[in-house]
Amino acid sequence: MKISIITVCYNSEKTIENTIESVISQTYNNVEYIVIDGDSIDNTLNIIKKHQSRIEKWISEPDKGLYDAMNKGIALATGDIIGVLNSDDIFHSEIVLEEIAKFHHENSIDASIGNIVQINQNGKIVRKYSAKNWKPNKLKIGFMPAHPAIFFKRELFDRFGLYQLDYTIGADYELITRFFLKNKITWKFSYITTTSMLIGGLSSSGLSSYRLISKEIKKALTRNNIPFNYTKVKLRGFWKIVGFLNKV
Template sequence: MKISIVTVCWNSAATIEKTIKSVEAQNYSDLEYIIVDGQSKDSTLEIIKRYPHVVTKWVSEPDKGLYDAMNKGIRMATGDYIGIVNADDTFSDVDTISNIANFLKIHNVDASVGDIVQHREDGQIIRRYSAQNWNPEKLKIGFMPAHPAIFFRKELFEKLGYYSLDFKIGADYELITRYFLKQQISWKFSGITTHKMLIGGVSSSGFSSYKKVSEEIIKALRMNNVPFQAWRIKSRIVWKVFGFLKRK
């Protein structure tokens, strides 16, 4: 079973090497690694070129944003399943892809759903984002599993479509809604912690992005004709705070 990993980057010289080394360290042999760069102006490309033994394919050209770049990488992929690792994140350990591949071989589902941990720049882990109690119905109230922790069967993108470019930060939510709720793909929780993610991404910048995220969640649900109550989407922060305090 071939696993394709896609990294999208732009001016990521400060972090991209750590991400590449994380892929290099994986002990799974049938692994394809694709990097899609948005024509970086810093030394990102110089770093990528140092690792021809790790990076199977790469491209550097202008794009229409994050999700356009993801779509490019997915179209370039030749694996049976596709996973994402962001340019400032790493896999949780050297066995991550081996564990995912073994899980998918056993269960033969369209997608595996796992966990991630989030950390600060000093490496301190501040949150475990688990999908253990998640199910697709929770999309109707604004909750999805960690996007990078999902490994999708490649043919899903060809049959059900790619990331929509109509979203700034919510195309992952829309795609997950389309796949899991509307099309009801087969999936299973793996229990595998797949990634270590650096806090501070586009859609994880705290309360400043909360309103925009809520708007795009509502848009994603409407696009897929999913019944929902808008007030529950907008008030989901209450449950996030409650969950955080409970973990403390």
């Protein structure tokens, strides 16, 4: 079973080498690594070239943003399974892809969903995010599993389409809604902690960002003909607190 891993980057010189090394150090050897660079103007491209013997495919050219770059990576992928590793994240351990391959081999599913952890600059875990209790219906109130913890069969993108480019920050939400709710793909929680995500940098948790993603959640659910209550979507911060307190 071949696994394609896609990393999208732009001016990522501070973190991209750790990301690349976490892929090429995986114990699983049937990995196709694809790096899509958005025409970086810092040292990112030199770092990619330094490791190009271990990167199956890479391109560096202007794009229309993150999701356009991800679509380029998917178009290049030839693996049975596709996963995404962001340019400031690393795999949680060297055996993650070995565990993912084993899980997909043992389960006849379209996608697996795992866990992530968030780490600080010193590598210390500051938060754990589990999808153990997530169900597709939670998309209707604004909750999705962590995108890097999802591994999809490549054929799903051929059948149901790629990331839509008319979203600012919600194209991953729309794609997950389209796959899991509209087309009801088969999936299973893997219990695998796949990714260590670096915290810090510009915050995406401000009020303006919250309002924007609320609008894009509404847009995604409407586009896919999913019935929902927009008030509940806007109150998803409240549902998150209630869910945490009640461990739902």
